[in-house]
Amino acid sequence: MGEPHPIKITEVVLRDAHQSLLATRMRTEDMLPIAEKLDQVGYFSLEMWGGATFDSCIRFLNEDPWERLRKLKKKIPNTPFQMLLRGQNCVGYRHYADDIVERFVKHSADEGMDIFRIFDALNDFRNIKTAVNTVKKCGKIVEGTISYTVSPVHNLELYVQMAKQLEDMGSDILCIKDMAGLLTPSVTGELIAEIKKNISLPIHLHTHATTGLVGMNLQRAIDAGVNMIDTAISSLSMGTSHYPTESLVAALQGTSYDTGLDLNLLEEISDYFQEVRKHYAQFESDFKGVDINILKSQIPGGMISNMENQLREQNALDKLDEVLKEVPRVRKDMGYPPLVTPTSQIVGSQATLNVLTGERYKVVTKETKECVLGKYGKLPAPIDEELLAKVSANEKIIDCRPADLLKPEWSTVIKELGNKYKSEDDRLSYAMFPKVALKFFETRNQPQPAAPAAKATPAPGAAPQTSASPQPATNGGHAVYSVRVNGRDYQVEVGPAGTLPASTSAPAPAAPAPAASAPAPAAPAGGSAKEVVTSPLPGSIFSLKCKAGDTVSSGDTLIIMESMKMETEVKSHCNGVVQSVLVKEGDNVKTGDELVTLN
Secondary structure, three states, rough: OOOOOEEEEOOOOOHHHEEEHHHOOHHHHHHHHHHHHHHHHOOOOEEEEOOOOHHHHHHOOOOOOOHHHHHHHHOOOOOOEEEEHHHHOOOOOOOHHHHHHHHHHHHHHHHOOOOEEEEOOOOOOHHHHHHHHHHHHHOOEEEEEOOOOOOOOHHHHHHHHHHHHHHHHOOOOOEEEEEEOOOHHHHHHHHHHHHHHHHHEEEEEEEEEOOOOOOHHHHHHHHHHOOEEEEEOOHHOOOOOEEEHHHHHHHHHOOOOOOOHHHHHHHHHHHHHHHHOOHHHHHHOOOOOOOHHHEEEEOHHHHHHHHHHHHHOOOOOOHHHHHHHHHHHHHHHHHOOOOOOHHHHHHHHHHHHHHOOOOOOOOOEHHHHHHHOOOOOOOOOOOHHHOOOOOOOOOOOOOOHHHHHHOOHHHHHHHHOOOOOHHHHHHHHHOOOOHHHHHHHHOOOOOOOOOOOHHHHOOOOOOOOEEEEEEEEOOOOOOOEEEEEEEEEEEEEOOOOOOOOOOEEOOOEEEOOOOOOOOOOOOOOOOOOOOOEEEOOEEEEEEEOOOOOEEEEOEEEEEEEEEEOEEEEEEEOEEEEEEEEEOOEEEEOOOOOOEEEEE
């Protein structure tokens, strides 16, 4: 057992709690009113950035993530801010060149980030070296991270070896990141005790409540000498989130592990977020209890709610059970990568495609291919031979640090953005997510429907809070309004009594409706029969790789689609000439929609 000492608490309500439960949709305006109270608690740190928050801000919320950081820092000057940094991936889904990583870390530190929890999805620590060194240069705290998983090749000896590596690299704190809640009590105690014997760093435990073992795990961790623990305020805890902050504080009161935190203040914060949570009901995961089967699928909490939301948008929520069963099969095929961003998205998206297309690896995402080829780092175990043969073609698996193959990118970012977007904020946002960022830049200054303020949430039985913005009146004197009710958007047509159709209100779609496929032009008289290339899955058109008149060969890439944040190449199934391209970049399409015609 470790020597008794006060346990330090990192509160995750501003990042991982709502990422796990609400698909990362919490707005900054729902964080600011309680910010000063959070600062009074005396937390070790507040995790409030990184992970999926950066992407969600610009992709879904029309918010600037850099502004979120600055606004919260102004309200919370005394509590250290902590972020989750994906090593060479920063907050994105691919490896960036070193110059991008260095600038991203430096700017984050300059704008208020104090503690950087740095991990690599494959535990290939070559991929965190640049980030670690940059954080040290900035004088900030490095929390070197082990991505915990269970497989035939992961064991206690390997994890102790990883801990020593992270200490040697200059980590100030060691984090055990159990993103899917896979720890069991006996393993938790043994793992932390053995690591404590071999390194001198304080140990920070991050674990989810998904399997229902979290309380016992935390007790064993405390007994074994853990120093810091991640928790979530109770109103956004449990399920796929974390153990409740108040429960841990109460359990340790009056002991030598006493956190010293004020339960009355925590209760006030919990009451606030209980009301805030109601604003995001549409994003709530159906996964709210305990599921020991997660020990098999190993899907992280933040991934489950986002996967459900993506399947729901594609009208395929009934396929969730099949996808959960397919995930461990794909993971095994790919060499047992730990399931944490981006590998969780890569494996999860590939499993989803395998189910939606009805054939395993009929469609292979670009990211799956690159992961198998070593472009994300060294996979822990051998890759399935059939999968490797399918994706490798004439390409070799690389064995160097993937970023060593990347040319500096910053000058290209500056050139592509020109004089229109010159701030460090915008350039880095563009470097992370080019297409998404450009769309965000175009809309961020436009008036947006305000999300309901938490303090104005009606009591039970009271009228719901609404906001409305009109659209032009129709010919009949009617007008269509966008109405927001408790955080959900509706389209409502208003007109004189008796002049409206029977149904006048329906939920506004979460995303633009799929583009209707234009009728394909008939083949020219005397010409060969038309060949049609259709969409293999639901998604959006990311980029076009062909145009009318192009001569293409079987296997050529015609279109790149984006689905579930992953890219998929749509290839020609025959030789021919492109007759017409029936979609444009940004269009949403369904499985089977016609994309390109050939003759």
